[in-house]
Amino acid sequence: MLPILLGQKVKLRPLTLPDAPRLVALLNDPAVNRNLRLRTPVTLAAEREFIASLPHAVDQLVLGVAALDDGRLLGVSGLHQLGDPARQAELGLFLGGPDEWGKGFGTEVTRLLCRHGFEVLGLNRIWLHVFADNERGLRAYERVGFRREGVLRQAAFRGAEHVDVVTMGLLRSEWGPAPG
Numbered sequence: 001m002l003p004i005l006l007g008q009k010v011k012l013r014p015l016t017l018p019d020a021p022r023l024v025a026l027l028n029d030p031a032v033n034r035n036l037r038l039r040t041p042v043t044l045a046a047e048r049e050f051i052a053s054l055p056h057a058v059d060q061l062v063l064g065v066a067a068l069d070d071g072r073l074l075g076v077s078g079l080h081q082l083g084d085p086a087r088q089a090e091l092g093l094f095l096g097g098p099d100e101w102g103k104g105f106g107t108e109v110t111r112l113l114c115r116h117g118f119e120v121l122g123l124n125r126i127w128l129h130v131f132a133d134n135e136r137g138l139r140a141y142e143r144v145g146f147r148r149e150g151v152l153r154q155a156a157f158r159g160a161e162h163v164d165v166v167t168m169g170l171l172r173s174e175w176g177p178a179p180g
Contacts (some may be wrong), residue, residue, distance in 0.1 A: 007108040012063040021049040032096035059083045088125035091140040132164035146170045
């Protein structure tokens with residue numbers, strides 16, 4: 001059974017098939033997918049298939065991000081590669097569109113996932129990749145305690161250009177879920 005994680009602003013909850021149209025709209029929004037390694041357009045059929053597969057996934061935990069005030073779906077978050085013998089996982093997150101940014105949702109989602117990963121799943125390390133020019137994302141991850149571990153030079157292709165990717169990591173021994 002997939003967990004429900006509650007914060008002050010958001011609830012991380014299992015995705016359901018009725019979420020698919022909203023996710024397709026978000027993923028196909030250029031402002032949102034600009035910071036994702038994703039081939040677009042995303043189809044409704046593909047998104048429904050993805051959602052239907054989630055309850056059976058053993059190597060990842062993927063949850064929808066819903067606003068606590070009205071339940072609107074803001075995006076998707078997850079911990080991936082959970083079967084890694086080193087007890088580490090990759091954190092993934094997207095929120096959109098731009099009208100939802102700058103409200104602290106990303107920082108809270110990151111804290112909720114890290115708390116679950118370290119305190120419930122027993123992970124030792126959580127890592128992520130973020131485009132080097134995604135300053136908003138970099139700041140949110142650093143607020144939670146992630147450290148920049150390195151830069152993968154021109155490791156992603158966006159539009160007509162190669163972009164650098166920053167690797168960030170957080171260890172269980174560094175974890176301190178500060179409020180706010």
